Amino acid sequence: MFLWVLAFLILCAFLWNCKGRLKIADINDKYIFITGCDTGFGNLAARTFDKKGFHVIAACLTESGSAALKAETSQRLHTVLLDVTDPKNVKSTAQWVKNHVGEKGLWGLINNAGVPGVLAPTDWLTVQDYREPIEVNLFGLIDVTLNMLPLIKKARGRVINVSSVGGRLAFCGGGYTPSKYAVEGFNDSLRRDMKAFGVHVSCIEPGLFKTQLSDPVKTTEKKLAIWKDLSPDIKQQYGESYIEKSLDKLKSTAHCLNVDLSVVVECMDHALTSLFPKTRYAAGKDAKTFWIPLSHMPAVLQDFLLLKQKVELANPKAV
Numbered sequence: 001m002f003l004w005v006l007a008f009l010i011l012c013a014f015l016w017n018c019k020g021r022l023k024i025a026d027i028n029d030k031y032i033f034i035t036g037c038d039t040g041f042g043n044l045a046a047r048t049f050d051k052k053g054f055h056v057i058a059a060c061l062t063e064s065g066s067a068a069l070k071a072e073t074s075q076r077l078h079t080v081l082l083d084v085t086d087p088k089n090v091k092s093t094a095q096w097v098k099n100h101v102g103e104k105g106l107w108g109l110i111n112n113a114g115v116p117g118v119l120a121p122t123d124w125l126t127v128q129d130y131r132e133p134i135e136v137n138l139f140g141l142i143d144v145t146l147n148m149l150p151l152i153k154k155a156r157g158r159v160i161n162v163s164s165v166g167g168r169l170a171f172c173g174g175g176y177t178p179s180k181y182a183v184e185g186f187n188d189s190l191r192r193d194m195k196a197f198g199v200h201v202s203c204i205e206p207g208l209f210k211t212q213l214s215d216p217v218k219t220t221e222k223k224l225a226i227w228k229d230l231s232p233d234i235k236q237q238y239g240e241s242y243i244e245k246s247l248d249k250l251k252s253t254a255h256c257l258n259v260d261l262s263v264v265v266e267c268m269d270h271a272l273t274s275l276f277p278k279t280r281y282a283a284g285k286d287a288k289t290f291w292i293p294l295s296h297m298p299a300v301l302q303d304f305l306l307l308k309q310k311v312e313l314a315n316p317k318a319v
Contacts, residue, residue, distance in 0.1 A: 022275040030155075031055040031101045032272065035084060035144060036113030038065030040211040041162065045110060045265045049272075050077045057097060059084075059113070084113050084140030094147035105155030108272045109148050111141045112162045115176075116213045118222050121238075122173035124230060130175035137179035142186060156198035160271045161187045162264075163205050165282075165291035171306050191279060202271040206264050207284030207291055210257040220247055249309075258284040 032049060036042035037058035043065075046058040050073045059082035060066040066079040080096060083089050097106065117133030118125060145159060152159060166172075167180030184203060191201035208214060227235075227243045267281035282292045294302055 023273050024275060027273065028053045029055075029104065030107035030157075031057065031097075031104060032108035032110065033057045033059065033097060033106055033148060034110040034112055035059045035082065035140075036061070037069055037079070038062055040112075040213065041206070041209075041261055041264045041268075042110070042112040043069060044261050045112065045268055046077065047073055048262075048265050048269070050074055052269075054108075054272075055101075057100065059093065061113075082113075082144075084144055085135045087143060090140075090143045090147055094144075094151075097148065098151055101151060103154075105153070105157065106148055106151035107155045107157040108160065109145065109152055109158070110160045110162070110268055110272075111144060113137075113140060113144075114162065114213065116219070117175045117179075118226060119172045119174045119176065119219060120223050120226050123234065124226050125173060129226075130178065133175035134179045134182075137176070138182045138186070141183060145186075145190065152199055153194070153197045157200075158272055158277065159190065159194070159199065159201045160268055161201070161203050163187065163203050165205055165207050165284075165287050165295075167205060168295035169291055169302065169306070171309075200271070200277045202277050202279060202281065204264060204267045204271070204281045204283055205287060205292065206258075207282075207287030208257050209261060209264070209284060210259045211261070214257060216250055220250060223247065223250075256286070258286065 032054050034042050034046050034049075034056065037046045038060045042058070046056050046069055050056045054076075056073070056077045058066075058069055058077060058079045060069060060079055061081070061083060063081065066081060070077065070079055078100070080093050081089075082093050114137045115133050118129045120129075141161065145161075149159075161183055163183045164176075164180045166177045167184040170177045170181070187201060187203040194201055212218075223246065224243070264283045267283050271277040271281065282288045294305065
């Protein structure tokens, strides 16, 4: 009996793997729109999909990012300047894309633009520290999606939202994690709403990668700036040595970051070209072996493991 069950499971795994390998017939006539293409995942995705033959429309925040990308890609690729937090800019960009793609519609939307904001203990922060990552990572993503959705429905295409393992586990204070938790919720509701229209919606959950978002120098500078302005009471509660130990821990974990950005782009590629795209993609060894499995564990185990990574307070009861 056991052998029959094992054989059945192996057959199911084989068929599932074969199903995932089935690809769409042609990409040379398909348009995709990618946000956040100045650097990181978005930049690599724009260059990769241009080489594959897609008609890429790459949204950059800066003129320099746009110029550098155009210098490295074919004439098929077009860039647009886009600040996802500017509703007028988003609306005018969507109109430009509509005029550009014509009746074909938009096959793929990759919502990649994002910022980390300030990563620090919650009681160090103000509500203003939460606003920027939520405005960019959540409301910007939603605004772009809503404006592009008619074009995607016309093509019966794909929406790919780049979330994070931070959308599954809250491991630091600040607006980044709440923004990514909300992206996960928006992604799921959009996926269910769009099924009737033949639109596939996928979510990519990268682990910790070496990009400008995770730049330890910038993270350190932001944390130090906040520490300097904290009240004496908060500093006393954490202890004067806390910030130094915290920054040392940040530097020591920098070597653990994933450096191969292509694994995230490969997830985007599968979500764009597979006949049966996944609903979620975990990207990075840490995401697959630690963060995503831990997100399914009891809260008591999550707290135990994540609190072990934090710097101990000098006098936590002195409040």
